[in-house]
Amino acid sequence: MNLRLPLLALALGSTALPVLAQEVNVYSHRQPELIQPLIDAFTAETGIPVNVAFVDKGMAERLVAEGDRSPADLVLTVDIARLMQVVDAGVTQPVQSDVLEANIPAEFRDPADQWFGLTARARIVYASKERVADGEVTTYEDLASEKWKGRICTRSGTNDYNVALLGAVIAHDGIEAAKTWVEGLKGNLAKKPDGGDRDQVKSIWAGECDISIGNTYYMGQMLADDEQKAWAESVRIVFPTFEDGGTHMNISGVAMTKAAPNRESALKLMEFLSSDAAQAIYAETNNEFPVKPGVARSALVQSWGEFTPDTLPLADVAAQRPAALKLMEEVNYDG
Template sequence: MNTRIFLALSTALVAAPALADEVNVYSHRQPELVQPLFDAFTAETGINVNVAFVEKGMVERLVAEGSRSPADLVMTVDIARLQQVVEAGVIQPVEDPALEAAVPASFRDPANQWFGLTSRARIVYASRDRVADGEVTTYEDLADPKWKGRICTRSFTSDYNVALTAAYLAHHGTEATTAWLEGVKANLAKKPEGNDRSQVKSIWAGECDISLGNTYYMGQMVADPEQKAWADSVRIVFPTFEGQGTHMNISGVAMTKAAPNRDNALKLMEFLASDEAQAIYAETNHEFPVKDGVKRSALVESWGDFTADPINLVDVSNLRPEALKLIEAVNFDG
């Protein structure tokens, strides 16, 4: 049977009886991004995957449903959202040798409450015409006055920029991070707005020379006829923290505390960490596989190699509240 869209009741919080041939997923990721994975899993195991796209309020929904939740797994993006389900107490640890062998320790929760599935880098998009090779190499460099009037970014209170700031805070401390935020703000070409792709559009339009963005947006722009010209106007630069590596974030999966179909849920988790699924995920979403030895897509490979920041993502997530306070204290978006 083909994968069906699972429409969990938003008012009646009584889960349907568990069936032996299904698994239910709440996902922050759009259905078209995860559908190929679920189709492959069903073809291999005969287990149907019912997925509800929950754009907002996933944690609140799981808390409200409690032990009656029909959800077996949650799939989400960004370390912050993974930590939110941990802190809400709505998921359970999964002790599974196959998962632990497939997912490196740096990409899973120390207590095995969530497991990373793909990673992405927070990089610089640089104008091919106006930024020379080697002109930007570090995140620290973004505060250099040479970039005055040349930087575009989305809001710095967005999840991705808060995570980057938290990583900067972990490496450099409060005083240096505040100075960095003030320096980057002073270099902005315009007030923060839009999303990562619209910053690349601004580079294409000549409004700025560099911007911050996630790597996978390049893949999305290349595939969109209306945005390909934006993508062609820039190149990807992998900046590093001085002496460290490029800031990373992840998408991941966790098993709910309720998990009415626990055995099937574990099978799906193991499948998502397999070579087959990692390759599908990387190709579909233009992201980096977390499992060692799985090849990147040809497009992602063309962006070049880089060294990932070795800092533990849980440590970064724990600093997010302080990072957000610093961003607001300098009125970055003002």
Template sequence: MFTRFTLLAVLATTPALADEVNIYSYRQPELLAPLTEAFTAETGIRVNVAHMSKGMVERLSAEGKRSPADLVFTVDAARLAAIVDAGLTQPVSSPALEANVPAAFHGPSGEWWALTSRARVIYASKDRVADGDVTTYEGLADPKWKGRICTRSGTHPYNIALTAAYLQHHGEEKTRAWLEGLKANLARKPQGNDRAQVKAIWAGECDISIGNTYYMGAMLADPEQKEWADSVRLLFPTFENGGAHVNISGVAMTKAAPNRDNALKLMEFLASPEAQKIYAEANFEYPITPGVDPDPLVASWGSFSPDEADLMELARLRPAALKLIEEVDFDG
């Protein structure tokens, strides 16, 4: 079995073949396996996935025209924007992609394409929080929640993205005040991941937390964590002048792309109703393609209207959002 470094070395030294496509991915290969296996079964094209935890921009920049990577997969808009802004991708024009991916979920020139989405929502105690108790992100700063909120680090990419969205809606002064109010309402110092916050609700340490939707599915599928998940419900807040904050997983074609035709076939496959159903079910996320329903479990959590903020603009507001988070010493 290839390790990450072995596979990267193989991709860097193996000539491009007519029957393959190579991916650099921030998403774990096992989470992509149902998709890549279905694509290979349908087309006969082999898919090689090299997983990276960081450093994709640096690697692609160093490889330049010699890069073996055809596609890049990311699990959030910010990392996708960083690769696009570095000039490491190429625009893709495809009637199939344009038919299956709404305009809000791809670049205007086809330089990036979303594959799935998820919302950043409220996990609320079933026993201590009523359905209508929190309806907006702004409401998280209400003093009524003092000592009742848990969250992971404010400097985690998921929370930076949410703060960037708040910044886009309300500007710097109001975003700073919101961060200060949210910090004042924390039950404990930010720590752990999104699932750890749900565990804290189950343990009675807090009443609500901020988390991505798909963690509910992951917890329900884990015998050790199902009890945590059963103790909470999902609430879908919105911005007062917008919708629910969403993020995406996405794909882009590299500038080098030695197997461009195969890469395009894979991109088109990923946006097809068949693949959208597989991808969304495997990762408890929401399909991008209109007319493809989410997994019944995901649908049972409730519906929401996504915020209409430009995802790439939010990604570019991340440095300003991080600066505000650090200025209020959110994790202190």
């Protein structure tokens, strides 16, 4: 019997995953092809099949609607905010694991053991090689200064990654300073926010702006694309810091659902994803930073240079999400 459901059928919204002995069912915000190498490695090691349903939107709502009948054991998300949406919906359960505690640093996991970070990504500045001098980009706070007027491109202010960054600004500098900052950032935009992080790099390549805010791993994705390679080669990665901290980090992460019909197998997958082997696969295939100390970054990621990650716990950043979203709407960032 083929235990793996066709991903296309799952993406189109099938109402149930098969619930069989010794398997794991995953609802994922991550594109299936990005996690398939990890799933294959886990199944090869344990013999436990994994069914993945790509759920781009409405994951928390879906789990609430399914309740105790949910076939999902785990959720995988691409941002701390999305993880917290699922946790806040009351559809996850705490997981106590010596393996997870040993492999994942405290700043990348929930103090209440509801969620665990699996990979890290930095929210950095892409800077034009031609029009931005070395050392010109310094702190996140400096992005609101007059010298950047008409020179910055970003995606929507209500995008999860930008909301998380603003949440970190609030946590570091306070709500009033954060409001002044985001107003200044908006005032420095070269054009109306639109598209994704890679589109902003394209705008730099096209001469529409000089710097943009984006996640590090997009550089790897652009370099691997025939059309986008020229965009990537027109910029360099710069790691800004907070005035009292380091470079803002976000995560992809995992949580176990409250319903989890295959809890034992699901825990094995969680622990595997934090292992040396899985972290190395993440590093090589997705150009992300392993969260487990001692696991090497890919050669490409290492070429971007060293930086000092911010040590602000992501739980503190996530707690500021409502305030950050309210600020983005108050200043009409996308208007």
